[in-house]
Amino acid sequence: MDTKKLRQKLLDLAIHGKLVPQDPNDEPASELLARIREEKLAMVERGELKPKDVKNDTVIYFGSDGLPYEKRADGKDEAKCIENSPLFMLPEGWVWARLGSLSAQINYGVSNSAERNGSHKLLRITDIDQQKVDWNSVPYTTVDEATAINCKVSDGDILFARIGATVGKTYLATGTPRNTVYASYLIRVQALLCDAHYLINFFDAPYYWEEIGSNAVGSGRPNVNGTVLSSLFVPVPPLAEQRRIVDALDKYLALVDEIER
Numbered sequence: 720m721d722t723k724k725l726r727q728k729l730l731d732l733a734i735h736g737k738l739v740p741q742d743p744n745d746e747p748a749s750e751l752l753a754r755i756r757e758e759k760l761a762m763v764e765r766g767e768l769k770p771k772d773v774k775n776d777t778v779i780y781f782g783s784d785g786l787p788y789e790k791r792a793d794g795k796d797e798a799k800c801i802e803n804s805p806l807f808m809l810p811e812g813w814v815w816a817r818l819g820s821l822s823a824q825i826n827y828g829v830s831n832s833a834e835r836n837g838s839h840k841l842l843r844i845t846d847i848d849q850q851k852v853d854w855n856s857v858p859y860t861t862v863d864e865a866t867a868i869n870c871k872v873s874d875g876d877i878l879f880a881r882i883g884a885t886v887g888k889t890y891l892a893t894g895t896p897r898n899t900v901y902a903s904y905l906i907r908v909q910a911l912l913c914d915a916h917y918l919i920n921f922f923d924a925p926y927y928w929e930e931i932g933s934n935a936v937g938s939g940r941p942n943v944n945g946t947v948l949s950s951l952f953v954p955v956p957p958l959a960e961q962r963r964i965v966d967a968l969d970k971y972l973a974l975v976d977e978i979e980r
Contacts, residue, residue, distance in 0.1 A: 722979050729971050730924035733964050734954050736810035738971075745957035748814040752778070752955065755821060755911045756792055762823060772824060775949070779815040781808070792820065805930065806952060813956050819949030821918075823909040827881075827945065828901035829870050833858035840899040842872055844880045847890045850919075854896055862900055870900040870907070875915050877908045877922070882942040887931035889922040891915055906945055917961035920968055921953060 732738040756776060762768040776792040779801070787806045790798035806815055819825060833841050837859030846857050862870070872878070872895050880888040882904050901907055910918055921927055930951050935941040956964065 720978060722975050725975055725978075726923075726972065727925050729968060729975070730920060731926070733968055734921055734924050734926060735807070736813060736954075736956065736960075739960065739963045739967050741810050741812060741960065742957075743812075745812055745959045747812045748955045748957050751912060751958050752814060752816055752820065755913075758911055759823065768823060776820040777817055778820075779806075779817075779952075787815070804952065805926075805933075807954075809954055810956075812960070813954060816953050816955050817949060818908065818910075818951045818953055821910050821913055821953060821955070822949070823911050824907070825909075825945045825949050826869065826907050828903045828905045828907065829860065829862060829866055830903040831860040831862060831900075834860050837861040838898065839867060840896050841902055842878070842899055842905070843902040844883075844885055844888075844904050847878070847880075847888070850890060852890070852894075854894070857899075860900065867898070867900060872899040872901050872907065875909075877910065877915065877918060879906045879908065879922075879943070879948060880904065881906050881944065881948075883940055886935055886941050886943060887922075887928065889919060891919040906948060908948065912958070913955070914958065914961040914965060916965040917956070918953070920965065926954075927951070 729738065759768060759773045763770055763773060777789050778792050779787060779789045782788050786800055786802045787804060788798040789801050790796060809815065831841065838861045839859065840857050841860040842857055846852050872892050874892050874895050876892040878890045878892065878901055880886055931943060934947045935943050
Protein backbone atom coordinates (compact mmCIF):
# COMPACT_ATOMS: atom_id res chain seq x y z
CA MET A 720 0.00 0.00 0.00
CA ASP A 721 1.28 3.47 -0.92
CA THR A 722 0.68 5.30 2.36
CA LYS A 723 1.93 8.61 0.97
CA LYS A 724 -0.80 8.57 -1.68
CA LEU A 725 -3.33 7.51 0.95
CA ARG A 726 -2.42 10.53 3.10
CA GLN A 727 -2.71 12.83 0.10
CA LYS A 728 -6.11 11.38 -0.80
CA LEU A 729 -7.46 11.87 2.74
CA LEU A 730 -6.29 15.49 2.82
CA ASP A 731 -7.71 16.10 -0.66
CA LEU A 732 -11.10 14.71 0.37
CA ALA A 733 -11.01 16.89 3.48
CA ILE A 734 -10.50 20.22 1.69
CA HIS A 735 -13.11 19.33 -0.96
CA GLY A 736 -15.74 18.73 1.72
CA LYS A 737 -15.93 14.99 1.05
CA LEU A 738 -14.41 13.57 4.23
CA VAL A 739 -17.24 14.36 6.64
CA PRO A 740 -20.89 15.20 5.94
CA GLN A 741 -22.12 18.79 5.93
CA ASP A 742 -24.62 19.87 8.59
CA PRO A 743 -27.19 22.44 7.38
CA ASN A 744 -27.41 23.73 10.96
CA ASP A 745 -23.79 24.88 10.93
CA GLU A 746 -23.14 28.61 10.79
CA PRO A 747 -22.06 29.33 7.17
CA ALA A 748 -18.40 30.13 6.65
CA SER A 749 -19.45 33.49 5.19
CA GLU A 750 -20.56 34.48 8.70
CA LEU A 751 -17.22 33.34 10.08
CA LEU A 752 -15.39 35.54 7.57
CA ALA A 753 -17.59 38.48 8.53
CA ARG A 754 -16.65 37.99 12.18
CA ILE A 755 -12.97 37.78 11.26
CA ARG A 756 -13.33 41.05 9.39
CA GLU A 757 -15.03 42.67 12.39
CA GLU A 758 -12.27 41.46 14.70
CA LYS A 759 -9.54 42.83 12.42
CA LEU A 760 -11.25 46.24 12.28
CA ALA A 761 -11.55 46.20 16.09
CA MET A 762 -7.82 45.41 16.30
CA VAL A 763 -7.13 48.46 14.14
CA GLU A 764 -9.20 50.58 16.54
CA ARG A 765 -7.22 49.19 19.49
CA GLY A 766 -3.92 49.93 17.73
CA GLU A 767 -3.03 46.23 17.42
CA LEU A 768 -3.14 46.37 13.61
CA LYS A 769 -2.51 49.11 11.08
CA PRO A 770 -5.09 50.12 8.44
CA LYS A 771 -2.83 48.62 5.76
CA ASP A 772 -3.27 45.22 7.43
CA VAL A 773 -6.96 45.18 6.46
CA LYS A 774 -6.88 47.24 3.26
CA ASN A 775 -6.42 44.27 0.94
CA ASP A 776 -8.96 41.92 2.54
CA THR A 777 -11.37 40.56 -0.05
CA VAL A 778 -14.57 38.58 -0.46
CA ILE A 779 -14.71 35.76 -3.04
CA TYR A 780 -17.94 34.38 -4.45
CA PHE A 781 -19.36 32.62 -7.50
CA GLY A 782 -21.68 34.66 -9.70
CA SER A 783 -24.87 33.58 -11.46
CA ASP A 784 -22.70 32.76 -14.49
CA GLY A 785 -20.85 30.13 -12.45
CA LEU A 786 -17.58 32.08 -12.51
CA PRO A 787 -15.63 33.20 -9.42
CA TYR A 788 -15.47 36.89 -8.53
CA GLU A 789 -13.46 38.84 -5.96
CA LYS A 790 -14.13 42.25 -4.44
CA ARG A 791 -12.56 44.30 -1.69
CA ALA A 792 -14.15 43.68 1.69
CA ASP A 793 -14.54 47.42 2.25
CA GLY A 794 -16.65 47.67 -0.93
CA LYS A 795 -14.49 50.41 -2.48
CA ASP A 796 -13.84 48.67 -5.80
CA GLU A 797 -15.97 46.73 -8.24
CA ALA A 798 -15.84 42.94 -8.25
CA LYS A 799 -13.37 41.35 -10.67
CA CYS A 800 -13.76 37.99 -12.36
CA ILE A 801 -10.94 35.61 -11.37
CA GLU A 802 -11.84 32.73 -13.69
CA ASN A 803 -8.16 31.89 -14.27
CA SER A 804 -7.61 31.22 -10.57
CA PRO A 805 -7.31 27.58 -9.42
CA LEU A 806 -10.65 27.51 -7.58
CA PHE A 807 -13.03 24.55 -7.47
CA MET A 808 -16.67 24.39 -6.44
CA LEU A 809 -17.22 24.06 -2.70
CA PRO A 810 -20.04 22.48 -0.69
CA GLU A 811 -22.94 24.58 0.54
CA GLY A 812 -21.86 26.74 3.47
CA TRP A 813 -18.17 26.87 2.49
CA VAL A 814 -16.35 29.89 1.03
CA TRP A 815 -13.03 30.70 -0.57
CA ALA A 816 -10.75 33.24 1.11
CA ARG A 817 -7.25 34.58 0.68
CA LEU A 818 -4.95 33.61 3.54
CA GLY A 819 -4.37 37.30 4.26
CA SER A 820 -8.10 37.82 4.83
CA LEU A 821 -8.07 35.06 7.46
CA SER A 822 -5.03 36.40 9.29
CA ALA A 823 -4.23 39.23 11.65
CA GLN A 824 -0.64 39.53 10.46
CA ILE A 825 1.83 37.79 8.16
CA ASN A 826 5.33 38.80 9.30
CA TYR A 827 8.99 37.96 8.79
CA GLY A 828 11.27 36.93 11.65
CA VAL A 829 14.49 38.33 13.07
CA SER A 830 17.88 38.16 11.36
CA ASN A 831 19.79 37.74 14.63
CA SER A 832 22.47 35.09 15.04
CA ALA A 833 21.96 32.11 17.32
CA GLU A 834 23.64 32.32 20.73
CA ARG A 835 24.30 29.92 23.59
CA ASN A 836 22.60 32.35 25.95
CA GLY A 837 20.28 35.29 25.44
CA SER A 838 16.96 36.89 26.25
CA HIS A 839 14.83 34.70 23.94
CA LYS A 840 14.73 31.30 22.29
CA LEU A 841 15.36 31.59 18.52
CA LEU A 842 13.25 29.14 16.51
CA ARG A 843 14.78 28.31 13.12
CA ILE A 844 13.77 26.15 10.14
CA THR A 845 16.33 23.54 11.17
CA ASP A 846 14.71 23.18 14.60
CA ILE A 847 11.42 21.95 13.10
CA ASP A 848 11.11 18.27 12.24
CA GLN A 849 7.69 17.07 11.03
CA GLN A 850 5.61 19.26 13.32
CA LYS A 851 7.93 18.66 16.28
CA VAL A 852 10.49 20.88 18.00
CA ASP A 853 13.00 19.78 20.63
CA TRP A 854 12.97 23.01 22.60
CA ASN A 855 15.99 21.91 24.64
CA SER A 856 18.14 22.13 21.51
CA VAL A 857 16.76 25.47 20.26
CA PRO A 858 19.40 28.20 20.68
CA TYR A 859 18.99 31.68 22.14
CA THR A 860 19.34 35.22 20.85
CA THR A 861 19.04 38.70 22.33
CA VAL A 862 16.41 41.12 21.06
CA ASP A 863 14.98 44.45 22.20
CA GLU A 864 11.47 44.75 23.60
CA ALA A 865 9.86 45.98 20.37
CA THR A 866 11.34 43.11 18.35
CA ALA A 867 10.31 40.63 21.03
CA ILE A 868 6.70 41.81 20.72
CA ASN A 869 6.64 41.89 16.92
CA CYS A 870 8.32 38.51 16.43
CA LYS A 871 6.98 36.55 19.38
CA VAL A 872 5.91 32.95 18.76
CA SER A 873 2.75 31.87 20.60
CA ASP A 874 0.83 28.61 20.56
CA GLY A 875 -1.53 28.59 17.58
CA ASP A 876 0.80 30.60 15.32
CA ILE A 877 1.63 28.98 11.98
CA LEU A 878 5.20 29.31 10.70
CA PHE A 879 6.17 28.89 7.04
CA ALA A 880 9.59 28.05 5.66
CA ARG A 881 10.03 30.71 2.99
CA ILE A 882 13.24 29.70 1.21
CA GLY A 883 15.31 26.72 0.13
CA ALA A 884 14.59 23.01 -0.01
CA THR A 885 11.93 23.22 2.72
CA VAL A 886 10.03 26.14 1.16
CA GLY A 887 6.33 25.88 1.96
CA LYS A 888 6.74 23.58 4.93
CA THR A 889 4.60 24.65 7.88
CA TYR A 890 4.63 24.27 11.65
CA LEU A 891 1.80 24.84 14.11
CA ALA A 892 3.33 26.25 17.29
CA THR A 893 2.51 24.18 20.38
CA GLY A 894 4.17 23.99 23.78
CA THR A 895 6.11 27.15 22.96
CA PRO A 896 8.37 28.59 25.69
CA ARG A 897 7.19 32.01 26.83
CA ASN A 898 10.12 34.04 25.45
CA THR A 899 10.47 32.76 21.88
CA VAL A 900 11.06 34.61 18.61
CA TYR A 901 11.47 33.16 15.11
CA ALA A 902 14.26 33.49 12.57
CA SER A 903 14.14 35.43 9.31
CA TYR A 904 13.80 32.40 7.03
CA LEU A 905 10.40 31.79 8.59
CA ILE A 906 7.16 33.74 8.12
CA ARG A 907 4.57 33.82 10.90
CA VAL A 908 0.85 33.70 10.14
CA GLN A 909 -1.61 34.53 12.90
CA ALA A 910 -4.97 33.21 11.71
CA LEU A 911 -8.09 34.53 13.42
CA LEU A 912 -11.08 32.48 14.64
CA CYS A 913 -10.42 29.55 12.28
CA ASP A 914 -9.35 26.16 13.64
CA ALA A 915 -5.55 26.23 13.35
CA HIS A 916 -5.45 22.42 13.08
CA TYR A 917 -7.73 22.56 10.02
CA LEU A 918 -5.38 25.10 8.42
CA ILE A 919 -2.25 23.09 9.17
CA ASN A 920 -3.87 20.08 7.47
CA PHE A 921 -4.76 22.25 4.48
CA PHE A 922 -1.10 23.29 4.28
CA ASP A 923 -0.22 19.61 3.80
CA ALA A 924 -2.79 18.97 1.06
CA PRO A 925 -1.87 18.58 -2.65
CA TYR A 926 -3.83 21.71 -3.61
CA TYR A 927 -1.71 23.88 -1.31
CA TRP A 928 1.53 22.44 -2.66
CA GLU A 929 0.40 23.13 -6.20
CA GLU A 930 -0.22 26.77 -5.19
CA ILE A 931 3.21 27.02 -3.59
CA GLY A 932 4.87 25.38 -6.58
CA SER A 933 3.27 27.77 -9.04
CA ASN A 934 4.09 30.86 -6.96
CA ALA A 935 7.61 30.11 -5.68
CA VAL A 936 10.37 32.18 -7.30
CA GLY A 937 13.75 30.79 -8.32
CA SER A 938 14.86 27.30 -9.30
CA GLY A 939 18.11 26.65 -7.44
CA ARG A 940 16.81 28.08 -4.18
CA PRO A 941 13.06 28.68 -4.49
CA ASN A 942 11.41 31.16 -2.16
CA VAL A 943 8.03 32.66 -1.32
CA ASN A 944 7.40 35.98 0.39
CA GLY A 945 4.69 37.35 2.64
CA THR A 946 2.77 38.79 -0.31
CA VAL A 947 2.60 35.38 -1.96
CA LEU A 948 1.44 33.71 1.24
CA SER A 949 -1.17 36.40 1.82
CA SER A 950 -2.65 35.81 -1.64
CA LEU A 951 -2.99 32.02 -1.36
CA PHE A 952 -6.52 30.66 -1.75
CA VAL A 953 -7.95 28.66 1.16
CA PRO A 954 -11.23 26.66 1.09
CA VAL A 955 -12.98 27.58 4.35
CA PRO A 956 -15.65 25.29 5.84
CA PRO A 957 -18.01 26.36 8.63
CA LEU A 958 -16.11 26.38 11.93
CA ALA A 959 -18.03 23.38 13.28
CA GLU A 960 -17.16 21.39 10.17
CA GLN A 961 -13.51 22.43 10.43
CA ARG A 962 -13.48 20.70 13.82
CA ARG A 963 -15.21 17.59 12.47
CA ILE A 964 -12.66 17.43 9.66
CA VAL A 965 -9.78 17.69 12.15
CA ASP A 966 -11.25 14.89 14.29
CA ALA A 967 -11.72 12.66 11.24
CA LEU A 968 -8.22 13.32 9.92
CA ASP A 969 -6.71 12.62 13.34
CA LYS A 970 -8.42 9.22 13.31
CA TYR A 971 -7.66 8.26 9.72
CA LEU A 972 -4.08 9.53 9.64
CA ALA A 973 -3.37 7.65 12.88
CA LEU A 974 -4.46 4.50 11.02
CA VAL A 975 -2.07 5.37 8.19
CA ASP A 976 0.71 5.76 10.77
CA GLU A 977 -0.14 2.32 12.10
CA ILE A 978 -0.01 0.84 8.58
CA GLU A 979 3.45 2.38 8.09
CA ARG A 980 4.68 0.90 11.36
